[in-house]
Amino acid sequence: MLYRVIDAAELPALVDAFMERYEVIAPVRSGRSFAFEAVGSFDDIVLDYPTTITSPKKYVLPPRETLFEFDAAANEVADFVEEVTPRVIFGVHACDINALNSLDLVFRDARYPDPYYAARRDATMVVGISCTPSEGCFCHLVDADEARTGYDLFLQDIGGRYLVSIGSVEAANILEGACNPREATDEDRIAFRHATRRRQASFNPDIPNIQEVPMLMDAFHSDPFWEELGGRCLSCTACSSVCPTCYCFDIRDTMDPDGVHGLRERTWDACTSPQFAVVAGGHNFRADGRNRVRHRMYHKLNGFMAAHDRNLCVGCGRCVYACKAGISPIEVLRFFERKGADDAD
Template sequence: MLYRVIDSQELPALVEAFMEDYEVIAPVESGASYAFEKVTSFDEIKLDYPTTITSCKKYVLPPRETLFKFDALNNEVTDFTVKVTPRVIFGAHACDINALNSLDMVFEDSRYRDPYYEARRGATLIIGISCTPTESCFCHLMEADEARTGYDLFLQDIGGRYLVSIGSVTAANVLESACNPREATDEDRIAFRQATRKRQESFNEEIPDVQEIAMLMDAFHSDPFWDELGSRCLACTACSSVCPTCFCFDIADTLGPDGKTGRRERIWDACTSPQFAMVTGGHNFRDSNRNRVRHRMYHKLNGFLATHDRMLCTGCGRCVRACKAHISPIEVLKFFEEKGA
């Protein structure tokens, strides 16, 4: 990995350089919170944001997208094409970069490659930035607090300057043209270690570290705990709406006003939705909130790990804040901590 150092005042020039050839998406203020949106000026960007309401997932996996158009009367299908915009996501935290890496494993699987996802992902550069954890962040427990891959540049604030980790030639060329990157000195490396230590010490110590979480998900699969958790669930699907790694979707045919033409669309879906596991004939494979909540947690903390060797949960804490019933992986971690006491 190649490292360089730039001064903080060079960031506007870096963003402007990207804007010459790319649409720039960055964190901006959105009411009392923050969101990833298109920006036209560096002044709109808030790089010291805690966590956005939703992640940048929507720019590679839109909530709703057309797959093809059809004419039912003439039995014709037309491929739907959309211009993929070259894009830079500027200011992604490590947890969100790791979330994109997990989505890559799903949609860029060589057995089932998804051309829609690949087109958007291939046209997107990721510029990461360091952050300070909030009270609901637990990315360090999911091994997602550091981004080792999946970015083109990663900026670590080391006080008045940034240590830049370079992940692609394309981004390196933009950095070189817009800024005056220099080699890191011993002073820079010391500042980097201090910043890393400060971030590690900022995590909420009340969130327990349960090392054997995946095994415990199997061992306590039938515990009454899931009944209690399920009884609180409102089936509102807010958790999956804000989650950076939820990738389930539904396919729907939408007819036009004439009732003869329409389009087939891919739409985000959620395993906590009562209709998610319902099949033809009316049978529902997960017909209770208990089973749906347990399934969601199991997939995040066990199932994905078994197939991809990493947790699907990145510990970003969005679901913690979104759930009005206070259901989250943190509750599961606390339950297993009590079981092991």
């Protein structure tokens, strides 16, 4: 990995250079929170944000997208051609970069790549930035607090300047043309270590660090805890709406008023929706909140790990704030902590 240092005052020039060739998506203030939106100026960007309401996922996996058009009378299907906009998503935290990496495993790097996702992802550059954890962040507990891959540039604030990790040749050329990158000095490396230690010390110590979570998910699969947790679920699907790694979807045919022409669309779906596991004949494989919530947590903390050797949950904490019933992976970690204390007794 190649590292360079730039002054903080050079960031506007870097963003301007990206804007010459790409649509720039970046965190902006949205009411009392923050959101990723298209920006027209560096002045619109907020880089010291704690987290955003939703993740950048929507720019590679839209909430609703057309797959193809059809003519029912002629029994014909026509590919739907959508122009893919070259983008730079600027100011992405490590947890969200790791989330995109997980989505890549499902949609781009799988045996059968999804062409719609791959087209958007391949046209998207990612510029990451360091952050200070908020109270609900636990990315360090799921190995998502550092982005080792999946970015074109990553900016680590080291006080008035940034240590830049370079992940692609294209981004390196833009950086070279817009800024005056220089070799990191011993002083820069020391500042980086201090910044890293401050960040590590900023995590909420009340969130328990539980080892062997996948094994515990299996061991306590039938515990009454899931009945209590699932009984609180409102089935609002807010958790999946804000989650950067939820990738379940539904396929729907939308007819035009003429009843002949229409669109086949892909829309986000959620395993906490009561209708998610309904099959032909009306049977629901997960008819109650206990099974739906347990299934969601199991996939985040165990199932994806078994298939891809990484957690699907990246500890961003968005679901902690979105769920009005207080359901989140943190509650599962606290449950395991209590079970450990019971065993010790």
